[in-house]
Amino acid sequence: MQADKPVFELKDIRRRFAQTAAIDGVSLTVQRGEILGLIGRSGAGKSTLIRCLNGLETIDSGEILFDGQTISRLSEGGWRTVRRHIGIIFQHFNLLSSRNVLDNVALPLKLMGAPRKQRHNRAMELLELVGIADKAFSYPARLSGGQKQRVGIARALASNPSVLLCDEATSALDPETTRSILELLEKINRQMNITILLITHEMDVIRNIAQRVIVLDHGKIVEQGPVKDIFARPQTPTTQSLLQVITPSLPVSIAAKLDPVLGTRGIVVLHISGAQARRPFLNDLAAQTGMAAQIIQGGIDTIQGEAVGKLFLAIDATDRKKFTQAVEWLARHSDKSEVLGFTHD
Structure with a gap:
């Protein structure tokens, strides 16, 4: 050889x-x-x-x-x-x-x-x-x-x-x-x-x-x-679909209540990896924006020594300006984030 x-x-x-x-x-x-x-x-x-x-x-x-x-x-x-x-x-x-x-x-x-x-x-x-x-x-x-x-x-x-x-x-x-x-x-x-x-x-x-x-x-x-x-x-729908089996998903009970516009809590999905995933980023979010986030599903895994996570967060959305600032902060400090919708509880 x-x-x-x-x-x-x-x-x-x-x-x-x-x-x-x-x-x-x-x-x-x-x-x-x-x-x-x-x-x-x-x-x-x-x-x-x-x-x-x-x-x-x-x-x-x-x-x-x-x-x-x-x-x-x-x-x-x-x-x-x-x-x-x-x-x-x-x-x-x-x-x-x-x-x-x-x-x-x-x-x-x-x-x-x-x-x-x-x-x-x-x-x-x-x-x-x-x-x-x-x-x-x-x-x-x-x-x-x-x-x-x-x-x-x-x-x-x-x-x-x-x-x-x-x-x-x-x-x-x-x-x-x-x-x-x-x-x-x-x-x-x-x-x-x-x-x-x-x-x-x-x-x-x-x-x-x-x-x-x-x-x-x-x-x-x-x-x-x-x-x-x-x-x-x-990056592709095929890979994302294959990963769905082993990565966290939004609980059905919450997904069923989502509204695209109305609600007092915003539901955000966050993909995070590397150094950011090892930081207390929710504490950082609160310290820098004044907004708290609750983890409702997901977690951090370790793959080949690197932290990789997918988290579903609930954030107070009664003040949409502050909510938007929190979402923008998450986008800057993650691989990808998306607002899935809003709920009333």
């Missing part, structure tokens, strides 16, 4: 199925050693893209480079060589029920012609790494979902790949198991410097592990950047 080369470079790749553009002019770079999240709704093109990266789909146009070498037009024999450097983790595990855990993990090495002792030693080493060496001689039917995924991860690492493609690797798991699998992937990335491309539709997964995120919609990249920036300042 060439340390100065990105793991993957995609240049204007396109893939159509009949009249549908599954991938529509995607260009991106996957840097060595990073955890990159690729997120989008169902039908956004995520699975097609990952299949293009390991040769299970052939692109119609564009270019894919792996470790600086063009792989877009390889023969099947050429792809077999490349796939040794690309591990893949599946949503539904894809374990062979007729083989025990040890043999499932060792299977890629067997297909490569590795001696039996080498296969056994490598498989046991990987089972230790993923924390289920005690299940080496169990069969998949006796494993929990999290244990099956750990086997899948160990198997993906068997050929010592430089990159792991994770295709919805946690979407079949409960939240607690998901956290443990994400912690394992983060450990593998940190200890082995393996690049991880994480395909998901869950923003919570991206928040917990990825360093950078790319948002895909209808086969196109609509937004990309460091995770903390995307969470703090989402």
Whole structure:
């Protein structure tokens, strides 16, 4: 592997199925050693893209480079060589029920012609790494979902790949198991410097592990950047919609009472991050404008070491001039703020 080369470079790749553009002019770079999240709704093109990266789909146009070498037009024999450097983790595990855990993990090495002792030693080493060496001689039917995924991860690492493609690797798991699998992937990335491309539709997964995120919609990249920036300042409706699931929203009981003009309290949504989010900004607001604000929903989260928050505030609006001054102050000291309406209580 060439340390100065990105793991993957995609240049204007396109893939159509009949009249549908599954991938529509995607260009991106996957840097060595990073955890990159690729997120989008169902039908956004995520699975097609990952299949293009390991040769299970052939692109119609564009270019894919792996470790600086063009792989877009390889023969099947050429792809077999490349796939040794690309591990893949599946949503539904894809374990062979007729083989025990040890043999499932060792299977890629067997297909490569590795001696039996080498296969056994490598498989046991990987089972230790993923924390289920005690299940080496169990069969998949006796494993929990999290244990099956750990086997899948160990198997993906068997050929010592430089990159792991994770295709919805946690979407079949409960939240607690998901956290443990994400912690394992983060450990593998940190200890082995393996690049991880994480395909998901869950923003919570991206928040917990990825360093950078790319948002895909209808086969196109609509937004990309460091995770903390995307969470703090989402620019597109697609990203904002995906974030709604894990970010605070205005309580329905208050939203139902909002009036665009009339009311004694103004309801303001505030997006804040970085140094401002770490300050006692409501105290600052009161000190500098004489106006108090009540938090009615929301909070401050920490993403990649940076404070990121979304807050819904209620501010006295009986004096509209003072209310406007408070809103203007909030706008100057936040990433974004908006008056949602007014209520009478």
